[in-house]
Amino acid sequence: MKKIFLLFVITVLLVSCGNNDKVVLRDSIGKINKVLVVTKSSDWEGSLGKEIRNSFGELMVGLPQPESMLSVSQVAPNGFGTMMRVSRNILVIGIGDEEKYFVKNNIYAQPQTVIYVYAKDDEGVVKMFKKHEKEIIKTFIQSDIDRTQSLFRKNKLDDTQFKTLQNLGISLTIHDKFNTVDDTGEFLWLRHHLSSGIAKTGSNNILVYSIPLEDETKVSDNIVAVRNRIGKKYIPGSDPEKMYMITEEAYTPFTFDAVIDGKKAYETRGKWEVKNDFMAGPFLNYTVVDKKNNRLVVFEGFTYAPSVNKRAFLFELEAIAKSMKIQ
Template sequence: MKKLISIIIITITLSACVGNDKIILRDSVGKINKVMVVAKTSDWTGDIGKEIKNSFGELMVGLPQPEPILSVSQVAPNGFSSMMNAGRNILIISEGEKESYTVRTNVYAKPQTIISVQAKDDESILKLLQKHKKDIRKTFLASDIKFTQNIFKKDKIDNSTYKTLSNLGVSFTIPSRFRTVEDTGEFLWLRNHLTSGIAKTGSNNILVYSVPLIDENLVAENIVSVRNSIGKKFIPGSDPETMYMITEEAYTPFTFDAELDGKKAYETRGKWEVKNDFMAGPFLNYTVVDKKNNRLVVFEGFTYAPSVSKRAFLFELEAIAKSMKIK
């Protein structure tokens, strides 16, 4: 009888863990923009570790203080146990006769991205890391974007309640903690007041608007002048006549090719300031070429958080921007 009960318990347990031949995975753990590297200590303290740290440690452009694109931590292979393998972003370095670069998802937990780099010796591993450096960073960042967007979906704003979004025919996955500053029907400004730690006097901000598409070849070079005109018109300082948002004159923004909602776009990162005042911070601008409607759709996020790191705030705005859908 006891044996029969044991068999029933095991069967129920297996049934609870398996459905449609798929094991139900536990939730992954780990901070946004952080990667756990599984590598021997000798590799981590040598050239392989140096290559990884230099690659992930490249500074994010447009931030007032130096902050890396990705943060890293290391664990030795013999320490990569069931206690550790639930990390959301994992890079595994190993030696083997077969050279390989693989990307796997949801192996030990969900959501999870595991990149494995294997080669016969240190020199070959270094070459693989250098060859796939951009792909590795892009894969982990894209994974974190998707993870962040899924969190926002659980408590998001109703886009139809905003005149500007309805009139422009655009939508975003924006967490409901953002509040309306202005919604004219042509220009939307949302703000999330930061409420924790030293940043509690700051805010994360979203701007959405459109401008006519006049010459597609001049879009990139006109991004700064467009945002300056919008700042002067809609983002005043304490004295609206003499104080308003502009692109920081002492810092040249960086503009990259991008794609949003399947459309050509430009990503611009830089610093904003209030003319004739002391307020400043980083901004992230996506200008999307909407040929169908002969216009440029602009999403801009900017952060005001004095004296604290701002990478996480900008990443949140990036995740929101990349959820854009245009009718």
């Protein structure tokens, strides 16, 4: 009787598995902005590896210390076992029967992005990588943006508590470690006190405000002047009469075209400093052209974390900025 019952249970389990197309995947692992490259060691030590390292190792603009856009590690195909396969970002590259480039998600774990690049010979593989390198970097960074926003949504601050966001008709996915410094109804300043390692004396900061849209052709040219004006008005130093935030005069910020909430925007990266003081750090500014409301919506994040790398802190602010929704 026990044998019959056991056979019945096994049959039910097999049928249930056969009728369920969903496979429960493990949680992916790995730090943000890190990519595991699966390729032969000889390729990694040759021209292909050099091309990948140079591409992923391009320095981020606006940081006081040199930091690459993406960190990278390599494993040979025969070493790409169970533990390696749960990495969050994976690039599989090498020789195949034909030229191929494609992206797949959540193959071995979730969330996970796996990019495949194949060509018929070594020279072709390098060419295929160079052809798609910008798209590859963009895909991995967007994957990490999505992942970061997903984590923040689990502990999201309630937008309704901020007068400025309500008045401006803006929503953002901000995690609940940020505290209010100032919320006037026209200007919002939030601060997250960093609590890990040597950066525990530092902070991540968010500013949100809007200004009238006057001449759309001059928006990008005026970003530095606007942030200096806002810094003098709202971000004082220990002596408000003489000390306030400005754009670092010895470093020219970089401005790029961007899109936020489907709207034209400008992304500016540079360094801030406190006038007549020694405080400084990197900033990330998104100026969004909101034609519907005849205004510019500005999100700025800036970091103060002396003596430590700051890529991860700026990336957190970037993920929050790109969650913006404008009514």
